[in-house]
Amino acid sequence: MPFKFLAVVCMLTIIFSCKQNKEESLTENIDVKASQDITEKDLSKLNFTEFVLDTKTENIVKDWQEYYQLQDAVISAKKGDLSFFKDNKEGIKTIFRELVLNIPDSVNSDATLARILALETKLYKLESLSNLPTTSKQELTNTIKEFLESFSNFNFQMNKKTEKDSRIIEKP
Numbered sequence: 001m002p003f004k005f006l007a008v009v010c011m012l013t014i015i016f017s018c019k020q021n022k023e024e025s026l027t028e029n030i031d032v033k034a035s036q037d038i039t040e041k042d043l044s045k046l047n048f049t050e051f052v053l054d055t056k057t058e059n060i061v062k063d064w065q066e067y068y069q070l071q072d073a074v075i076s077a078k079k080g081d082l083s084f085f086k087d088n089k090e091g092i093k094t095i096f097r098e099l100v101l102n103i104p105d106s107v108n109s110d111a112t113l114a115r116i117l118a119l120e121t122k123l124y125k126l127e128s129l130s131n132l133p134t135t136s137k138q139e140l141t142n143t144i145k146e147f148l149e150s151f152s153n154f155n156f157q158m159n160k161k162t163e164k165d166s167r168i169i170e171k172p
Contacts, residue, residue: 038080038140046145051156060106060162066099070119074151077126077144085127092127096120106165107158115154122150 073084
């Protein structure tokens with residue numbers, strides 16, 4: 001009799017403990033996903049200097065399609081939409097390869113190419129962190145900020161190159 005009672009108690013303990021583990025695991029997965037959602041409101045709180053292209057530089061890059069594809073990804077990232085970074089390694093690689101190959105001569109310089117490389121590095125970092133389920137919201141927000149800053153610095157460098165080339169210095 002004691003053996004049957006002990007067996008029933010053990011079975012009930014196992015059944016109830018298994019059920020609790022499944023529920024805890026499900027709740028934990030939902031919490032991780034909810035903690036990673038980033039909204040436009042969260043990103044509007046970021047504090048950085050954003051440079052946009054001036055009119056001279058805009059005229060130079062108006063036919064540079066890869067720049068505008070990258071700009072669309074930046075606009076989406078500002079809204080908290082990271083769908084561009086989900087399983088798009090080949091597309092990202094193609095954009096940067098074409099970005100360097102088709103760069104207009106007027107903005108092509110070593111400094112601009114360095115900014116493209118820095119932007120590519122930040123984009124790959126954002127891509128990898130956005131695909132990890134264990135990334136915290138704060139870490140993802142900081143990485144988005146770094147990516148946006150690198151795009152802004154890229155714009156700034158192109159503006160400076162255009163400005164420098166447009167100066168007319170007379171030599172005596």
